[in-house]
Amino acid sequence: xxxxxxxxxxxxxxxxxxxxxxxxxxxxxxxxxxxxxxxxxxxxxxxxxxxxxxxxxxxxxxxxxxxxxxxxxxxxxxxxxxxxxxxxxxxxxxxxxxxxxxxxxxxxxxxxxxxxxxxxxxxxxxxxxxxxxxxxxxxxxxxxxxxxxxxxxxxxxxxxxxxxxxxxxxxxxxxxxxxxxxxxxxxxxxxxxxxxxxxxxxxxxxxxxxxxxxxxxxxxxxxxxxxxxxxxxxxxxxxxxxxxxxxxxxxxxxxxxxxxxxxxxxxxxxxxxxxxxxxxxxxxx
Numbered sequence: 689x690x691x692x693x694x695x696x697x698x699x700x701x702x703x704x705x706x707x708x709x710x711x712x713x714x715x716x717x718x719x720x721x722x723x724x725x726x727x728x729x730x731x732x733x734x735x736x737x738x739x740x741x742x743x744x745x746x747x748x749x750x751x752x753x754x755x756x757x758x759x760x761x762x763x764x765x766x767x768x769x770x771x772x773x774x775x776x777x778x779x780x781x782x783x784x785x786x787x788x789x790x791x792x793x794x795x796x797x798x799x800x801x802x803x804x805x806x807x808x809x810x811x812x813x814x815x816x817x818x819x820x821x822x823x824x825x826x827x828x829x830x831x832x833x834x835x836x837x838x839x840x841x842x843x844x845x846x847x848x849x850x851x852x853x854x855x856x857x858x859x860x861x862x863x864x865x866x867x868x869x870x871x872x873x874x875x876x877x878x879x880x881x882x883x884x885x886x887x888x889x890x891x892x893x894x895x896x897x898x899x900x901x902x903x904x905x906x907x908x909x910x911x912x913x914x915x916x917x918x919x920x921x922x923x924x925x926x927x928x929x930x931x932x933x934x935x936x937x938x939x940x941x942x943x944x945x946x947x948x949x950x951x952x953x954x955x956x957x958x959x960x961x962x963x964x965x966x967x968x969x970x971x972x973x
Contacts, residue, residue, distance in 0.1 A: 872969035893937035
C-alpha cells in the first residue's frame with residue numbers, strides 16, 4: 689500500500705469501515721519507517737470523527753423508532769400484553785426512557801454518516817489543493833527556466849563586438865511587453881543551442897547563439913514555420929569575431945505568429961528548403 693492509497697482510506701479506517709484485508713494492509717503500512725503524512729492523515733481523520741460524535745445534540749427518537757427496536761429484540765409481544773392488561777406505567781416508562789445503548793448507537797451512527805461525508809469533502813478538497821499546488825509549481829519552474837534563459841541571452845548579447853548600439857537594440861527588444869523568449873534546442877544528432885527574441889506585434893525576431901561554431905563553406909540559415917506549412921527561409925546567422933552568431937528573421941514572415949523557428953546548416957548562400965536542421969524551437973501557443 690502506498691502513502692497516497694493509505695491517506696485515501698484514512699477516513700474509513702478511523703470510522704472502522706474497512707474490511708479485514710484493507711484494515712490489515714493499512715495497519716501494516718503504518719508500521720513502515722518512512723511516510724509522507726500518513727500518521728498525520730489518520731490523526732486528522734480520528735479527531736474529525738471524535739469531534740463530530742461529541743458535537744451531535746441529544747434528540748429523543750420518535751415512538752415508532754422504539755417500537756421497531758422492541759420488535760427487533762423480541763419485546764414486542766410482551767409490551768403488547770402489558771398495554772392490554774398490565775401496568776400502564778411500565779410501557780410508558782419504556783417508551784419515554786430509551787436504552788442508553790440504543791441512544792449511543794444512534795448518535796454514533798449519525799456521527800459516522802456525517803464523518804464519511806465530511807471526510808469525502810476533505811479528500812476532494814485535498815486533491816484539488818494538491819492539483820493547484822502542482823500547477824503552481826509547474827508555472828514557477830517555467831518562470832525560473834525563462835529567467836535563466838533570459839540571463840544567458842543577456843550574457844551573450846553583452847559579448848557582441850558590433851557596438852553598444854546593437855546591444856541596446858537587443859536588450860530593448862527583449863524588454864518589450866509583447867516579446868517572447870524562445871529557446872532553440874538541438875535536433876537529434878546535433879549539439880548547440882540558441883535563443884530567439886520574438887515580437888510579432890513589432891514584426892521583429894532576433895536569434896542569438898554562442899554555442900555554434902562557424903564552418904568553412906557553410907552558412908547557418910534561419911527558418912520560420914507556420915502551422916503545418918513547409919519551412920520558409922528567413923535569413924542567416926552571422927558571426928561577430930567568431931564568438932557570437934546573430935541573425936534577424938525576415939519581418940515579412942512575422943505578419944502572422946509563427947509556430948516554430950529553426951536553424952539549419954547549409955552550403956554557403958543557403959537553400960530554398962532545409963537540408964540539415966540543427967536547432968529547433970517552438971513558440972508558446
